[in-house]
Amino acid sequence: MAFIDYYKILGISKTANEADIKKAYRKLARKYHPDLNPNDKVAEKKFKEINEANEVLSHPENRKKYDQYGENWQHAEEFEKAKQQQQYKGSYASSGGYAEQDFSDFFEHMFGGASSGASGRQVKFRGQDYNAELQLTLQDVYTTHKRTLTVNNKNIRITIPAGVENGQIIKIKGHGGQGVNGGPNGDLYIQFSISNPTNFKRDKNNLYVDVDLDLYTAILGGELTIDTFDSKVKLNIKPETQNGTKVKLKGKGFPKYKKENQFGDLYVTYHVKIPTNLTAKEKELMNALKNLRK
Amino acid sequence: MKEQDLISVQLLCRRYNVPNSFIIKLQEYQLIEVIVRQDDFFINVKQIKKIEKLMRLHYDLDINLEGVDAIYNLLQQVEDLQEEIKFLKNKLNRYE
Structure with a gap:
């Protein structure tokens, strides 16, 4: 588990005030937000980093703890144990293929979970959508057949209709991530990658x-x-x-x-x-x- | 349209903790369709995912509704172009 420099991620100095942090976060979030970069795994990863940095630096207590222990985060466990009783709740999980709760090990170790989001809205949101790719051959998709997939350690049996196209995406409702604050589960999107070893x-x-x-x-x-x-x-x-x-x-x-x-x-x-x-x-x-x- | 496919705007706004005016604005920008039944406003549940996306753009990224409107339409164009690329790639495979 490596130390993460949240200031560097947001491109701000250690003396940045709340307004600077907010401004830097908004700017980067607009650039890398999954809704604005559909199916872009790099942007999604970047957004998670930005989000995590914002979670820490925009909350004074988290920032204080981070600044105090910084690179010596391994010793942070002793930091005000009483505060661990604090309930952290994620404000939302998006359908855009990411979840705010998806934090690095470093964050989880220091802060124990997701804190409330930047907007502070306590709303019910769908869980994140999962994307998966299924490799098939042209012969496979010539007939309708059933197949069992393992997604996040869960077995899902799906019917693959004959005639699906290469690159086609089907939605399996409710098999994505769990909803937040009682919201519905996300969906599972399966993209077919069809190879063609035939002469046809x-x-x-x-x-x-x-x-x-x-x-x-x-x-x-x-x-x-x-x-x-x-x-x-x-x-x-x-x-x-x-x-x-x-x-x-x-x-x-x-x-x-x-x-x-x-x-x-x-x-x-x-x-x-x-x-x-x-x-x-x-x-x-x-x-x-x-x-x-x- | 079946009754069970509809959710009242009031209920939706309460659940997502957004003002009714936000949904009405989205309709004014023709981003969603609001259905009027017995003097009450409803939306089709199929639009919820889209509304969530619009909420995130507006509230979480602090983009005004003019910007949300422009971004949403551009994203639609990106999606259409990606579909077209996929179709053309499949067609191209025929000649490889």
């Missing part, structure tokens, strides 16, 4: 795949069996199919989010493969064909 490219509900087509089938037509995302399908190849021809297989794409039994389309692009290592006989026949086209 996804764009919303549609899938795209490239398939190789041999030259002779491309020229003469025929049948080709290809893999769709979950099965196989036989395709009729038209004679004289050109390289790069795209065909749409309706309803063979990705499931539509929260729309049961509805699927996007699968777009297949043919890549005509030119034969290599031709034999003398093949070359002779190719030349014959070439001469026919002259």
